[in-house]
Amino acid sequence: MSDKGMNLTLKIWRQKDSKSKGKMETYKLSDISEHMSFLEMLDVLNEQLINEGQEPVAFDHDCREGICGMCSLYINGEAHGPDRGITTCQLHMRMFNDGDTIVIEPWRAAAFPVTKDLIVDRSAMDRIQQAGGFISVNTSGNTQDANAIPINKSDADKSFDAAACIGCGACVATCKNASAMLFVSAKISQFALLPQGQVEAKERVDNMVKQMDLEGFGNCTNTGACEAECPKGISLENIARMNREFIKSAVLKDK
Amino acid sequence: MSVLNSKVPTGPIKDKWTKHKNDINLVNPANKRLIDVIVVGTGLAGGAASASLAEMGYNVKSFAYQDSPRRAHSIAAQGGINAAKNYQNDGDSVYRLFYDTVKGGDYRSREANVYRLAEVSANIIDQCVAQGVPFGREYGGLLANRSFGGVLVSRTFYAKGQTGQQLLLGAYAAMNRQIGKGKIKMYNRHEMLELVVVDGKARGIIARDMVTGEIERHSAHAVVIASGGYGNVFYLSTNAMGSNVTAAWRIHKKGAFFANPCYTQIHPTCIPRSGDYQSKLTLMSESLRNDGRIWVPKNIEDVEGIRTGKIKPKDLSEDQRDYYLERRYPAFGNLVPRDVASRAAKERCDAGYGVNATGEAVFLDFASAIQRYGKERAYVQGHKNPTQEEITRLGEQVIEEKYGNLFQMYEKITADNPYKTPMMIYPAVHYTMGGIWVDYNLMTTIPGCYCAGEANFSDHGANRLGASALMQGLADGYFVLPYTIGDFLADEIRTGEIPTNLPEFDEAEKEVKDRIEKLMNIKGSKSVDHFHKELGKVMWNNCGMSRNEAGLKDAIVKIKAIREEFWKDVRIPGTANELNPELEKAMRLVDFLELGELFAVDALHRKESCGGHFREESVELDGEQKGEAKRDDVNFKYVAAWEWTGNPSEAKLNKEELEFNDIELKQRSYK
Numbered sequence: 001m002s003d004k005g006m007n008l009t010l011k012i013w014r015q016k017d018s019k020s021k022g023k024m025e026t027y028k029l030s031d032i033s034e035h036m037s038f039l040e041m042l043d044v045l046n047e048q049l050i051n052e053g054q055e056p057v058a059f060d061h062d063c064r065e066g067i068c069g070m071c072s073l074y075i076n077g078e079a080h081g082p083d084r085g086i087t088t089c090q091l092h093m094r095m096f097n098d099g100d101t102i103v104i105e106p107w108r109a110a111a112f113p114v115t116k117d118l119i120v121d122r123s124a125m126d127r128i129q130q131a132g133g134f135i136s137v138n139t140s141g142n143t144q145d146a147n148a149i150p151i152n153k154s155d156a157d158k159s160f161d162a163a164a165c166i167g168c169g170a171c172v173a174t175c176k177n178a179s180a181m182l183f184v185s186a187k188i189s190q191f192a193l194l195p196q197g198q199v200e201a202k203e204r205v206d207n208m209v210k211q212m213d214l215e216g217f218g219n220c221t222n223t224g225a226c227e228a229e230c231p232k233g234i235s236l237e238n239i240a241r242m243n244r245e246f247i248k249s250a251v252l253k254d255k
Numbered sequence: 256m257s258v259l260n261s262k263v264p265t266g267p268i269k270d271k272w273t274k275h276k277n278d279i280n281l282v283n284p285a286n287k288r289l290i291d292v293i294v295v296g297t298g299l300a301g302g303a304a305s306a307s308l309a310e311m312g313y314n315v316k317s318f319a320y321q322d323s324p325r326r327a328h329s330i331a332a333q334g335g336i337n338a339a340k341n342y343q344n345d346g347d348s349v350y351r352l353f354y355d356t357v358k359g360g361d362y363r364s365r366e367a368n369v370y371r372l373a374e375v376s377a378n379i380i381d382q383c384v385a386q387g388v389p390f391g392r393e394y395g396g397l398l399a400n401r402s403f404g405g406v407l408v409s410r411t412f413y414a415k416g417q418t419g420q421q422l423l424l425g426a427y428a429a430m431n432r433q434i435g436k437g438k439i440k441m442y443n444r445h446e447m448l449e450l451v452v453v454d455g456k457a458r459g460i461i462a463r464d465m466v467t468g469e470i471e472r473h474s475a476h477a478v479v480i481a482s483g484g485y486g487n488v489f490y491l492s493t494n495a496m497g498s499n500v501t502a503a504w505r506i507h508k509k510g511a512f513f514a515n516p517c518y519t520q521i522h523p524t525c526i527p528r529s530g531d532y533q534s535k536l537t538l539m540s541e542s543l544r545n546d547g548r549i550w551v552p553k554n555i556e557d558v559e560g561i562r563t564g565k566i567k568p569k570d571l572s573e574d575q576r577d578y579y580l581e582r583r584y585p586a587f588g589n590l591v592p593r594d595v596a597s598r599a600a601k602e603r604c605d606a607g608y609g610v611n612a613t614g615e616a617v618f619l620d621f622a623s624a625i626q627r628y629g630k631e632r633a634y635v636q637g638h639k640n641p642t643q644e645e646i647t648r649l650g651e652q653v654i655e656e657k658y659g660n661l662f663q664m665y666e667k668i669t670a671d672n673p674y675k676t677p678m679m680i681y682p683a684v685h686y687t688m689g690g691i692w693v694d695y696n697l698m699t700t701i702p703g704c705y706c707a708g709e710a711n712f713s714d715h716g717a718n719r720l721g722a723s724a725l726m727q728g729l730a731d732g733y734f735v736l737p738y739t740i741g742d743f744l745a746d747e748i749r750t751g752e753i754p755t756n757l758p759e760f761d762e763a764e765k766e767v768k769d770r771i772e773k774l775m776n777i778k779g780s781k782s783v784d785h786f787h788k789e790l791g792k793v794m795w796n797n798c799g800m801s802r803n804e805a806g807l808k809d810a811i812v813k814i815k816a817i818r819e820e821f822w823k824d825v826r827i828p829g830t831a832n833e834l835n836p837e838l839e840k841a842m843r844l845v846d847f848l849e850l851g852e853l854f855a856v857d858a859l860h861r862k863e864s865c866g867g868h869f870r871e872e873s874v875e876l877d878g879e880q881k882g883e884a885k886r887d888d889v890n891f892k893y894v895a896a897w898e899w900t901g902n903p904s905e906a907k908l909n910k911e912e913l914e915f916n917d918i919e920l921k922q923r924s925y926k
Binding site for chain 2: 016017033035036037039040043044047049050051053054055056058060061062063064065066067068069070083085086090092094115116119121122123125126129130131133134135136137138139140141142143144145146147150151152153156157159160163164166167190191194196197
């Protein structure tokens with residue numbers, strides 16, 4: 001296997017905990033294979049730091065196949081790095097060149113406080129989901145047959161496309177307003193497009209938007225950066241749909 | 256007489272579950288409010304169980320080591336979920352799904368459990384659709400199905416290549432509804448490190464807050480372990496980096512028997528490894544075998560050319576290729592079960608036909624499917640004489656609709672375009688059929704301690720069929736455990752809250768604190784990963800796709816040596832009172848290093864080949880099945896449930912004899 005053996009300079013955000021002040025630190029790495037994933041490159045750095053008796057860099061990661069949404073990282077000013085349609089764990093070193101300096105920062109948003117180094121607290125996103133990101137149906141062995149309600153394939157496909165969101169927070173990190181509209185609208189759209197979800201559509205959009213605002217996320221000004229950086233290609237159309245759902249709910253106020 | 260009582264209800268198999276549900280003690284709704292249940296893990300089994308138990312009225316405390324319950328590794332399951340709906344009218348039924356699962360598991364699973372699984376499978380699909388899970392649909396608006404390895408019907412429901420994600424988000428949404436109501440208290444970034452047993456019953460856990468390092472006590476009337484499988488004992492696997500055996504191993508050491516640890520599934524279609532720095536292996540869904548044909552060059556002279564890139568795969572004509580699965584197994588072809596497909600790939604690569612530089616890769620080729628689909632679509636669109644280019648373009652379009660995200664993932668990792676050149680694949684550790692022994696109620700050998708999903712041993716025998724893991728996780732979590740746990744909890748309505756100042760909590764907490772302190776004080780010279788990789792190499796070489804007596808004995812010696820070295824020389828930077836990923840990894844490796852040994856002990860004692868466990872000493876010597884795995888029903892038709900006695904090599908073997916009343920035992924044949 002051919003190895004280019006890249007030499008790299010890394011500038012990485014280090015912060016002991018949420019209460020401490022952080023700063024950028026510089027590290028040198030040599031002989032990095034182009035076939036490595038970005039996180040494997042960080043593994044190599046950490047192995048080196050441990051062997052030198054230093055503290056390794058803390059970063060979030062788990063599945064390392066682009067689906068769990070745990071990995072983050074703002075790399076050279078881009079959420080999930082320079083490639084498109086992928087998460088940081090799927091980014092490979094062939095996207096970089098020998099001699100490059102790579103700047104690695106955590107997600108930056110008021111609603112995402114830094115926990116340590118490159119790890120941030122994204123529990124605000126969970127709380128938005130807890131406010132209404134569900135269909136109120138209990139577990140029972142007696143729900144109606146799955147094929148009882150045919151669903152237009154195009155709607156089902158669009159619902160799936162919205163549901164593909166992995167909740168990583170790249171949309172928030174990349175937005176100049178730190179808005180979570182793409183994330184929230186994806187869940188609202190998934191359910192708004194299905195007959196099962198339409199029953200409580202009004203309560204859902206009201207409650208989720210309210211919680212989103214409470215958490216301190218910014219507003220949407222239609223720059224579209226979120227869509228461009230989203231590893232799952234969640235469409236801006238979802239934000240438009242959420243706005244329609246929100247207005248519909250306001251107009252049809254019945255209480 | 257075995258100490259194990261499976262508590263399988265009497266009566267005909269098709270009535271057992273219904274009868275059992277009628278016989279189970281119920282807890283009245285007012286009393287459920289007085290009962291706490293701990294659930295460790297928020298994957299399909301744990302998430303579904305948490306949500307369902309909370310809906311029923313119990314107070315649930317759920318634990319996840321990730322920052323959100325949505326990130327549990329069930330999310331990575333790609334292909335689909337089986338259910339006996341027979342929507343395709345191809346003759347499917349509860350019995351057939353039951354039959355396929357028992358046969359696929361090489362007759363090493365408990366018949367009654369599998370039947371129940373098949374029985375509730377249809378409810379799962381109904382439930383998920385009601386929750387808003389966007390399954391793939393046909394143009395008529397009804398649900399679509401695909402076929403999966405090892406069966407002859409189309410019963411697999413799917414959401415593109417992200418079925419696990421969509422099902423898990425369904426369970427996560429159900430959990431969120433209960434978290435919002437305060438019925439589930441969610442503990443993210445918490446890792447269970449010990450079980451607390453009071454008067455013989457599971458009454459709580461000791462957990463570490465992974466952000467602050469604080470050691471916490473949590474009490475409950477029952478504890479459910481749904482912490483997934485232990486594939487990471489191999490270091491490299493398709494599991495998430497954090498997937499671990501700790502919760503399961505800790506209950507094992509407190510009295511829960513560990514069943515069939517050697518039953519591991521090596522999945523045939525993963526992206527081959529590229530170097531020593533490799534941290535994990537990525538699965539390419541088995542659904543690809545519906546359309547991909549697996550081959551290596553027929554002539555050994557062509558192999559070198561392929562490896563060096565002098566010959567391109569498409570330069571080899573049909574008769575220069577060896578479609579070895581189609582050749583060896585004409586009836587099932589590329590759709591043989593995973594264990595069979597994996598061993599066949601290893602056989603070709605061991606014979607020197609591997610197609611990449613490491614010699615550990617075979618081709619998965621979509622060229623025929625692209626042509627076939629292209630012609631079909633051209634016809635549908637009214638092109639009676641389509642050009643070759645048109646056919647290819649339309650065919651690629653169909654393939655993209657079916658597998659787009661998988662092809663994209665493959666290209667991002669390897670920088671090869673699988674529409675134009677065949678994928679390279681090789682088997683990798685994927686799923687562990689073994690796990691904590693449970694009875695029909697999913698209760699372990701510790702009263703009040705339950706185990707669900709991949710963490711238990713129950714339904715897949717020695718080999719799991721594709722699209723059955725999601726089915727089992729959700730069956731356990733939504734439809735089995737919430738009922739069966741009532742049988743135990745019905746006696747707990749007068750117990751009252753379990754205090755956390757009992758001596759048993761003191762003792763368990765001290766054990767955890769001592770373990771952490773001991774690890775932090777080693778201050779050795781090598782990283783945790785160094786030892787984990789060493790363990791992984793031994794596991795893969797000696798306990799992997801094929802096993803023999805000498806290799807397994809060697810593994811036991813080597814694993815012990817690695818464990819000793821680890822406890823002398825591991826270096827964990829930082830402190831225990833902060834977020835410390837190296838400490839987390841070390842705590843998990845402590846348990847993998849013990850489990851690995853029990854794994855080898857189990858594999859050594861099972862002198863037959865069955866499912867994912869292939870013993871080189873046990874193969875068919877002649878006839879049509881020559882060279883295929885040979886099962887030994889006379890001596891090994893039992894579940895090996897190991898009891899902790901203080902040391903993995905001295906674990907005590909308890910046997911649960913398997914009875915097959917509704918299925919005839921046959922040697923598996925996919926010819």
